[in-house]
Amino acid sequence: MEDVDHLAHERSKAQFDVEEMKIVWAGSRHAFEVTDRMSRLVASDPIFRKDNRTLLPRKELFKNTLRKAAHAWKRIIELRLTEEEASKLRFFADEPNFTELHWGMFVPFIKGQGTDEQQKKWLPLAYKMQIIGCYAQTELGHGSNVQGLETTATFDPLTDEFVIHSPTLASSKWWPGGLGKVSTHAVVFARLIITDDRDYGVHGFIVQLRSLDDHLPLPGITVGDIGNKFGSGAYNTMDNGLLRFDNVRIPRDQMLMRISQVTREGKYVQSNVPRQLVYGTMVYVRQTIVADASCALARAVCIATRYSAVRRQFGSQNGGVETQVIDYKTQQNRLFPLLASAYAFRFVGEWLKWLYTDVTQRLQAKDFSTLPEAHACTAGLKSLTTTVTADSIEECRKLCGGHGYLSCSGLPELFAVYIPACTYEGDNVVLLLQVARFLMKTVSQLPSGMKPVGTTAYLGRVEDLMQCHSTVKKAEDWLNPSVVLEVFEARATRLSVACAQNLSKFAKQEEGFLELAADLVEAAVAHCQLIVVSKFIEKLQEDIPGKGVKEQLQTLCYVYALNLLHKHLGDFVATGCITPKQASLANDQLRSLYSQVRPNAVALVDSFNYTDHYLSSILGRYDGNVYPKLYEEAWKDPLNESVVPDGYHEYIRPLLKQQLRNARL
């Protein structure tokens, strides 16, 4: 029974080479090999088991996470894993913990903002985990508004030190992951104040928080966990913390001084670089969050697709087999666009990584010209992909019907872990407003003859795009990349131009921004969706080997684009780039694309190459053996440890007896 593959028939229908698709998904043969090896290593190690996580009380849960993190580090050292392998191992261990912030923000911040000497001093300690760091930016009173942070770092020329202080309750650091119970050090964002009492704005400082001998907080430091968060298990494995400083002194050389310096004499020296570089670590992390979105979305879609192929409802005649729910058009209409989005986000994530590497190299050569675009792209795509992924995980839960609501479906915990991605590293609406600012600036520069480049190059064709009307006459005409691209460009252009025209009616631009914020956000979303569509289309220009692989990706690309067109029909029709008739043809084409995806659906999610350990879902099991495993799982619940529950004698029996007496009366 155990070895039967209940999905074998589904797999046999695939019209493409799954092994080759796995390589496309991973990004390269090398990436596939590393990912595959690390995911299996984690899956075969009993310490990384995840069952019961949602049932553990917080203290036990947290201690268990520490145990796993320590074990992961031990294996990384023992096996002499490379940085790439180590990061994959941590990823598949699949439990948010302090190491994410240590490796994901503390180390990159020192690399990006530290001078050569500072890097030489701090990085070896951090690499060997002789110190553990976190990223302490957000405060109780301010998160989005970084310039509004209140913690102060006042230079004392007598002792050559900075005095770090929390002047108000609202200035308490609040939220940093790893801070609550683990970190020995933090990168602290504080307002720099020098002897002349001038406030030089927010800068980063390395501050030691806890003793390296007994882990007690150092004098002047108050630190703790902020408390339980949404859901059971989930993000509660992380010690998000609070932190207050009471005139804590640190040496001057613990201000990260690559971008600006304070001299021994107390003179502020600003390198000739944009001040926004102090936000560089956020830009880096936003880029990684886009890649992670595709993984989380793929995970939910894999569970919902396999289960939809296993689950049957209605449609049987004379007691025959019922219909697989994946065959219902409504199920396909809800599920297949999410499958397409997982692939779309994967490719846009790859491209964003390239963009980030490119901007980093330019910055090293003191070329800051592409920084605004890198900021807009990372902010916008972080916002778009996390919003869609969070909503889609919930949709996948509903696609699995009642069983999706069980913890062992894996979906509730995935949802609880994932949703803060819409908030951390920049609230998604706040980030879209940054994209809108960038778009409005680009549009306002067009009359002066400035030629937009990169992802806004299409705005250079503003006149054509304001006039263009799609040429589609029949449903198949939609299967043309330039036809699709043109309508997405026309819609994005028209929404941006309309906002710019409305903004120009305000005497003060900032007033207009506040008043028109909702429209600006819509224009920003249209621009970001265009980027995703265009990067998917660009991916298809590459040489993609493997029988049928490119054809599948082409189908998914059209599903992604035409589904968006259908969802945002109002925009497309109202801005005049397509007619209602053309919209209806797009919908006809979409239905036909679903029929092409259907026989390949299970193979398309197998191509993510996720282990059952990583999925942690009975509904998403590779072998589709769902019902016996659900039945077994139910009996493992602590409530089933005794036949008669605790509390029977106190609460149930007296009730029953009471009712009996009442009935007799």
Ligand SMILES: CC/C=C\C/C=C\C/C=C\C/C=C\C/C=C\C/C=C\CCC(=O)SCCNC(=O)CCNC(=O)[C@H](O)C(C)(C)COP(=O)(O)OP(=O)(O)OC[C@H]1O[C@@H](n2cnc3c(N)ncnc32)[C@H](O)[C@@H]1OP(=O)(O)O
């Ligand atoms: C059980 C397990 C199961 C499942 C697991 C599954 C999945 C897990 C999935 C994912 C986990 C993955 C990763 C997790 C990793 C990390 C996440 C953890 C923690 C998150 C850490 C944080 O949150 S850190 C804090 C982040 N904070 C923010 O992001 C704050 C947001 N605010 C800002 O960025 C800024 O304040 C601002 C941009 C909103 C405004 O800045 P400011 O006021 O200074 O600027 P202005 O608006 O005045 O603009 C001035 C000009 O500057 C430009 N600008 C702004 N920012 C930048 C920038 N970064 N780079 C370049 N330019 C910038 C702006 O555009 C303006 O330009 P103008 O030309 O218009 O003048």
Ligand SMILES: Cc1cc2nc3c(=O)[nH]c(=O)nc-3n(C[C@H](O)[C@H](O)[C@H](O)COP(=O)(O)OP(=O)(O)OC[C@H]3O[C@@H](n4cnc5c(N)ncnc54)[C@H](O)[C@@H]3O)c2cc1C
């Ligand atoms: C799980 C988790 C982990 C985190 N980890 C860290 C960490 O490691 N280090 C760290 O420093 N921080 C961390 N944070 C904090 C996080 O970065 C902030 O919560 C985030 O940046 C949002 O800021 P906020 O909480 O101030 O939201 P707010 O800005 O208060 O947002 C509240 C509402 O106001 C809206 N809003 C705000 N400003 C505007 C505007 N200008 N226009 C329109 N609407 C607006 C928002 O859209 C939102 O709806 C974490 C947060 C979470 C949830």
